[in-house]
Amino acid sequence: MTKIAPSILSADFLRLGDQVQEVLDAGADILHLDVMDGHFVPNITIGPLVVKAIKKLTLAANVPLDVHLMVKNPDHLIPHFAQAGADMLTVHVEACKHLHRTIQQIRQLGMKPGVSLNPATPLGVLEEMLPFIDLVLIMSVNPGFGGQSYIPTSTAKIERLRWLLDKQRLSNVELEVDGGIKSDNAAMIAAAGASVLVVGTGIFNDNASIISNFQKLRQVLSSSS
Ligand code: DX5
Numbered sequence: 094m095t096k097i098a099p100s101i102l103s104a105d106f107l108r109l110g111d112q113v114q115e116v117l118d119a120g121a122d123i124l125h126l127d128v129m130d131g132h133f134v135p136n137i138t139i140g141p142l143v144v145k146a147i148k149k150l151t152l153a154a155n156v157p158l159d160v161h162l163m164v165k166n167p168d169h170l171i172p173h174f175a176q177a178g179a180d181m182l183t184v185h186v187e188a189c190k191h192l193h194r195t196i197q198q199i200r201q202l203g204m205k206p207g208v209s210l211n212p213a214t215p216l217g218v219l220e221e222m223l224p225f226i227d228l229v230l231i232m233s234v235n236p237g238f239g240g241q242s243y244i245p246t247s248t249a250k251i252e253r254l255r256w257l258l259d260k261q262r263l264s265n266v267e268l269e270v271d272g273g274i275k276s277d278n279a280a281m282i283a284a285a286g287a288s289v290l291v292v293g294t295g296i297f298n299d300n301a302s303i304i305s306n307f308q309k310l311r312q313v314l315s316s317s318s
């Protein structure tokens with residue numbers, strides 16, 4: 094079953110704890126936290142302090158905390174997110190000088206390592222790293238903001254990665270897709286081979302409640318599988 098990972102980037106930060114609890118109660122499989130430094134991407138969001146606070150809720154709900162680092166040179170930050178309670182920690186290949194060492198560091202600190210690719214980055218950069226990671230995060234928007242449109246060429250990229258993972262019998266590696274995912278394209282993205290869908294404004298918006306948005310996503314995914 095395709096997992097749903099709500100991204101809190103577009104949640105109401107005045108009521109963050111309540112909204113996190115709401116989406117956990119709705120059945121979130123994973124909670125996705127976007128960390129941005131204003132250098133790797135033109136936006137600044139949260140750090141280890143907020144991750145640590147949210148960990149209290151996800152731990153009680155037994156839901157993994159999936160931290161997406163959109164930061165330059167992430168190595169020095171990795172221990173802080175380990176201490177804050179990240180279960181999965183994803184770095185951008187474009188931001189790492191020594192990706193193999195960075196991935197080793199994440200795993201040594203007890204977290205599941207992931208690598209994220211921006212839309213312009215070809216899958217080939219992953220070739221040497223696939224045996225060492227637990228997650229590939231395909232960006233289907235340019236990172237930095239919620240509410241952007243899904244980049245249609247992402248679908249072929251997802252299909253190619255699914256083929257690669259299956260060919261190398263790496264089905265344990267999660268294929269996570271992030272950006273512009275809504276109830277009207279979620280089934281198509283899952284059919285292309287995604288195992289985890291990150292959804293921000295498709296869940297956190299003013300049009301409907303968190304639970305109804307979430308249930309609509311779950312419904313389209315279950316009826317298409
Ligand atoms: C963008 C973030 C995404 C974003 C998704 O840089 O990595 O996780 O929050 O938001 P939507 O689903 O609104 O595109």
Ligand code: ZN
Nearest residue numbers: 100127161271
């Ligand atoms: Zn993200």
